Amino acid sequence: MRPSAVRLLNILVPIKRTVDYAVKIRVNPDQKGIDLNVKHSMNPFDEIAVEEAVRLREKLKDEVKSIKVVTIGPPKAAETLRTALAMGADSGIHIEVSDSAPALEPLGVAKALRAVIQREKDGVDLVILGKQAIDDDAGQTGQMLAGLLDWAQATFASKLVVDPKAKVAEVTREIDGGLEELKCRLPLVVSTDLRLNEPRYASLPNIMKAKKKPIEKLTPADLEVDLTPILESVSVAEPPKRVGGGKVENVDELIAKLQEAGFTAVKS
Amino acid sequence: MLRVRPALTASGISRRYATAAGPHALVFLEHRAGVIDSGSLSALTAAQQLGGKVTGLVLGAPEEVQSAVETAKKLKGLTAVLHSSSAQYAHAIPETVSPLLEKLLSDGTSYTHVVSAHSSSAKSILPRVAARLDLPAVSDITSVEHDNASNATTFTRPIYAGNAISTVRAPGSVRVKFFTVRSTAFKASAADDATEAEAAAVDPVEVADPPTQHVRTDLTKSDRPDLGSAGRVVSGGRALKNAETFKATLEPLADALGAAIGASRAAVDAGYADNSLQVGQTGKVVAPELYVAIGISGAIQHLAGMKDSKLIVAINKDPEAPIFQVADVGLVADLYDAVPELVQKLKQ
Numbered sequence: 216m217r218p219s220a221v222r223l224l225n226i227l228v229p230i231k232r233t234v235d236y237a238v239k240i241r242v243n244p245d246q247k248g249i250d251l252n253v254k255h256s257m258n259p260f261d262e263i264a265v266e267e268a269v270r271l272r273e274k275l276k277d278e279v280k281s282i283k284v285v286t287i288g289p290p291k292a293a294e295t296l297r298t299a300l301a302m303g304a305d306s307g308i309h310i311e312v313s314d315s316a317p318a319l320e321p322l323g324v325a326k327a328l329r330a331v332i333q334r335e336k337d338g339v340d341l342v343i344l345g346k347q348a349i350d351d352d353a354g355q356t357g358q359m360l361a362g363l364l365d366w367a368q369a370t371f372a373s374k375l376v377v378d379p380k381a382k383v384a385e386v387t388r389e390i391d392g393g394l395e396e397l398k399c400r401l402p403l404v405v406s407t408d409l410r411l412n413e414p415r416y417a418s419l420p421n422i423m424k425a426k427k428k429p430i431e432k433l434t435p436a437d438l439e440v441d442l443t444p445i446l447e448s449v450s451v452a453e454p455p456k457r458v459g460g461g462k463v464e465n466v467d468e469l470i471a472k473l474q475e476a477g478f479t480a481v482k483s
Numbered sequence: 484m485l486r487v488r489p490a491l492t493a494s495g496i497s498r499r500y501a502t503a504a505g506p507h508a509l510v511f512l513e514h515r516a517g518v519i520d521s522g523s524l525s526a527l528t529a530a531q532q533l534g535g536k537v538t539g540l541v542l543g544a545p546e547e548v549q550s551a552v553e554t555a556k557k558l559k560g561l562t563a564v565l566h567s568s569s570a571q572y573a574h575a576i577p578e579t580v581s582p583l584l585e586k587l588l589s590d591g592t593s594y595t596h597v598v599s600a601h602s603s604s605a606k607s608i609l610p611r612v613a614a615r616l617d618l619p620a621v622s623d624i625t626s627v628e629h630d631n632a633s634n635a636t637t638f639t640r641p642i643y644a645g646n647a648i649s650t651v652r653a654p655g656s657v658r659v660k661f662f663t664v665r666s667t668a669f670k671a672s673a674a675d676d677a678t679e680a681e682a683a684a685v686d687p688v689e690v691a692d693p694p695t696q697h698v699r700t701d702l703t704k705s706d707r708p709d710l711g712s713a714g715r716v717v718s719g720g721r722a723l724k725n726a727e728t729f730k731a732t733l734e735p736l737a738d739a740l741g742a743a744i745g746a747s748r749a750a751v752d753a754g755y756a757d758n759s760l761q762v763g764q765t766g767k768v769v770a771p772e773l774y775v776a777i778g779i780s781g782a783i784q785h786l787a788g789m790k791d792s793k794l795i796v797a798i799n800k801d802p803e804a805p806i807f808q809v810a811d812v813g814l815v816a817d818l819y820d821a822v823p824e825l826v827q828k829l830k831q
Contacts, residue, residue: 359614481741
């Protein structure tokens with residue numbers, strides 16, 4: 216009996232260039248946005264996504280045919296793609312928008328990603344992306360993409376095991392109150408949670424190699440997608456300031472402060 | 484005389500009137516063992532602030548839905564409770580739950596808003612449904628205001644780990660406005676004996692051959708108050724050395740205060756505590772009456788999850804720890820001396 220053709224995995228990892236997580240952001244005086252003249256990096260959850268794709272290849276070897284990374288962003292976003300390529304992705308797609316373009320919305324991003332997936336000649340079997348971007352903290356893109364494609368979805372993944380032959384994946388998710396395990400058919404959208412893995416630092420040789428990896432440049436028009444935001448950004452403001460109170464010298468003083476505020480032990 | 488009832492048909496189509504009808508929110512009520520989740524009760528409060536009708540939606544396995552509906556009917560502010568039972572709804576898998584929601588919200592629906600808690604379950608479902616209806620969604624809102632004249636809804640929500648507050652407006656052209664609610668920003672709606680909302684069953688929309696199967700759920704069992712809704716929280720950080728020390732040090736204090744236990748990301752990553760206890764930008768956001776941070780340095784991402792607590796107490800060996808910038812009461816001390824002493828003296 217002839218063995219059936221092994222389906223090779225084509226993995227797509229959408230990534231976002233965001234303000235670096237360690238930057239102390241400042242709201243602009245015009246209250247329309249934050250000061251973006253600061254260090255930017257790959258969204259930490261997307262780093263985890265890239266890492267997971269690379270680890271899948273390390274585990275499944277030739278069964279992973281391609282790892283493509285895609286980003287929607289200004290010209291500088293190409294640097295973020297290069298970082299992903301240095302981590303081990305094969306090629307990149309840069310959907311370029313202008314520096315002054317309004318902030319992206321999850322629905323627009325999902326539509327662009329759907330268009331990217333639909334034009335991939337070899338198809339896409341697995342999309343791995345961060346559960347949320349640390350700038351807008353929206354956490355919707357993965358679910359929206361899965362919905363548009365009518366694919367299976369597994370959000371907040373803390374463990375991912377893929378069986379390309381059986382075309383299924385087992386995903387453990389972090390949920391309120393604990394963990395949940397799902398069995399999902401491919402094609403599948405997975406969004407990453409913190410504990411899925413610890414991303415590698417790209418080595419210098421890999422950074423050099425990455426310079427030669429191809430990046431395809433596209434515009435939203437090429438994908439027939441309109442990224443104009445639907446929601447209107449009215450303002451961006453500082454949160455109410457929390458000022459630290461004083462320090463106490465010892466536990467007795469601490470207890471006194473607690474009592475002042477009405478906190479005592481419960482009757483056991 | 485004809486009794487005029489709100490039409491509880493599958494898509495909730497109501498008679499069209501010449502003047503713009505007020506909003507009609509559909510609130511996703513999550514439940515366990517007949518009890519409506521606290522986060523959903525906060526979502527209900529937010530939905531009421533839109534100023535119009537509010538219909539609750541209860542989905543689940545047949546054996547669970549009945550008791551949840553009985554509880555839901557008594558919730559103050561609910562106009563009606565829609566419910567649908569199916570074995571497929573037992574675990575609220577987005578792929579199997581979405582078709583019913585899409586049907587309820589299709590063109591011509593009377594619902595203007597879809598509301599839920601920002602829970603791991605609901606935030607996995609709502610955006611999927613919204614996208615399939617070609618609609619945007621707003622996540623984790625902290626306030627909501629609806630303007631009938633323009634049919635626009637304005638929200639505030641935290642961005643950049645809560646270091647900025649964004650005000651966004653969903654214009655009238657957005658046919659149905661989806662949003663998830665930050666529970667700490669809205670007081671949970673209460674039951675009211677005088678209330679008896681009308682309940683109506685809706686046929687499930689079953690999915691032939693769903694692509695996703697639920698295998699298992701492992702919830703951390705605890706007799707403690709639930710972290711997400713507790714009035715008092717005792718939280719531990721990396722300084723707690725290991726899982727045994729974490730428990731041994733914090734549990735007596737949490738017991739004495741009747742508190743839930745939380746953890747910093749560092750503590751969870753190091754294996755001292757379960758991931759469900761993580762407080763922070765990407766963990767749980769809490770705003771209890773009392774938050775006691777033990778051996779937690781106070782990284783931006785952790786502060787994002789607790790800085791709205793009413794009273795913040797911090798115990799840390801390092802006087803420069805960032806946590807002291809938000810703590811109302813700070814004690815620079817070795818936690819292994821201070822916490823046992825605190826427990827002992829609290830009990831006196």
